[in-house]
Amino acid sequence: GKGAYVFATGAPLLDAQGNRVGAIESIRDITERKQMEEALEGSEQQLADIISFLPDATFVIDRYGKVIAWNRAMEEMTGxxxxxxxxxxxxxxxxxxxxxxxxxxxxLVLKPDQEIEAEYVNIQSKDGVLVGDSYTPGLGGGHMYMSGTAAVLRDSKGNVVGAIESIRDVTDRRRMEVALKESEERYRLIFDHAPLGIVHFNHAGVVQDCNGKFLEILGTSRERILGFDMLNEMHDPAMCQAVQAALAGKLGYFEGECDCVPGCKPLPIRAIYKRITATDGAFLGGVGLIEDIAERKRAEEDKERLEAQLRQAQKMEAVGTLAGGIAHDFNNILMAIVGYTEMAAHQLPGENVVRQNLIQVLKAANRAKELVNQILTFSRQREQERKPVEIVPIVKEALKLLRASLPSTIEIRQSLLLTANQSLVLADPTQIHQIMMNLCTNAADAMSETGGTLEVGLEEIMVDSGVHHADLKEGPHVQLKVRDTGQGMEREVLERIFDPFFTTKHPGKGTGMGLAVVHGIVKRHHGTITVSSDPETGSTFHVYLPLIRNAVEVPPEPQASEPPTGNEKILFVDDEETLVSLGKQILEYLGYTVTATTNSMEALDLFRIDPERFDLVVTDMTMPQMTGIDLSSALMDFRPDIPIILCTGFSEKVTEENTKSLGIRELIMKPFAI
Structure with a gap:
């Protein structure tokens, strides 16, 4: 009653002769098949409509590679x-x-091809679906990236009938990914090559990442530091507090010596920690900047040391300026002491006890004179003269002085294997004495608390190819050994022991110049000095100086002799009343006729009246109104051939050379003996 679809087939019926005798028809009900075909056509149209209206550009091919669908989005994308x-x-x-x-x-989903697949970016295959990105030079002027998704199509029986691909423009996404990658690369480049150590830690203070400089500063490895708990494993409480401050939203700061990671050497660092959050406010942990300030600390220490040296140099400059003034006045005082003592000694018999006492006064005055010379040398206002000296007597004299000043808890042992005539060196005796006193005083200081033994030895050694001292020439040398059994020195101290202004003594106990001066003296004498030390056994210094033999003779000690006498007329000028009186008395004692004055202008007037009256003029250098040089020049204006002797306690500007050039016969330094 609903109607049906049928399939009819008809054919004629023929007899044996071929004549049509009738017809036959076969009818088959095809309603079901027709309904299925109509449904399929509806499905295909529906599929075509779906594909056509997909937002992504989509096309379909059959299993032979022919295009059977090309949707609107594909038309818009390709034109x-x-x-x-x-x-x-x-x-x-x-x-x-x-x-x-x-x-x-x-x-590719129908027939895989690895060579073609390699041209895609991030290609992935899962459950028969193939996804990949590709640069498409044919679209958008050659600057577009497409992302494709392809899959096979199967019929109801599972047979492959074709394939479908959807394509999406991902150029913007790709550009963002490239920009992000470049940004990350720049960040990593900056991160890895930053001159400061950088560390990132999470909300619990556990290290997530760090750069190479951070590892270099701490002296550790990445494997050891990643996962390191900065709050619970770090040894330094102050550093932990800085990290905690950062995690709490404050700025964490640390500077100082830090033992950050167990097993790593403590080092001076500066660290700044800060909390970091994402743009949406999410808490990402914290970041720290670490700086190795060892070089800065050394620079600051060097600066402080240089400033201390500058202050010391300024003090020494002031000492030098003061030394010149002291030398002049002190030598004038010594002149009076030496002169009057000599006068008194000459008036007494040779065996008289008082005369012998006065000779001791003269020796003390001469030692005071040498002390002034040492002050001038120390302040670099006088160069020391080197001459052949016997070192044995100097060492013995120094030990004699030391014995009187050292406590009884320190025993002095001496081993002088050289005789006086075997110990000849070209040196300044005052500076050799200074070497002995400095080395022995330092040795005594090292034993001041516990006592001990001070050993001093002298012997000859031969420097040749078998004895290696880089600073010494081959030949015979005297070896001076000073050894103590006190507290020795650590290696760090030993390396700096000869540095100027370096001292381990308490403030006010030493200037740090003693051993530096000794080192300088030894070098100027073409020698060398070595030191060995151990905190448990003490220190030993060896000084090597070249011996001289048969090359020069030791100047003999000056012998007392009667001073020369005469009857000439002498003009004596000095602004010191005491020295004028002394000079007049000495010269008259020797037979001379003396006219003495304390006023240089008066002396000039006396000479101007009668230049031929005087046979000799003796004048002081430093006087008010007119100096000795100015007076000499004025006197020679009246009489160019007048002999003049210039005396001075000290003057930087007066030397034997320039006085000779002015026509002055002699320059005599006070104090002088008769």
């Missing part, structure tokens, strides 16, 4: 209408994308 592409094969559909015929993902 090619569906009617122009449907039925095309031989990879015609790839032309809009690549400008050439080549397989796409839709082909």
């Amino acid at each position: 090619i209408k569906a009617e122009d592409m449907l039925g095309k094969d031989q990879y015609e559909y790839s032309m809009p994308f690549y400008g050439k015929r080549r397989p796409l993902l839709v082909d």
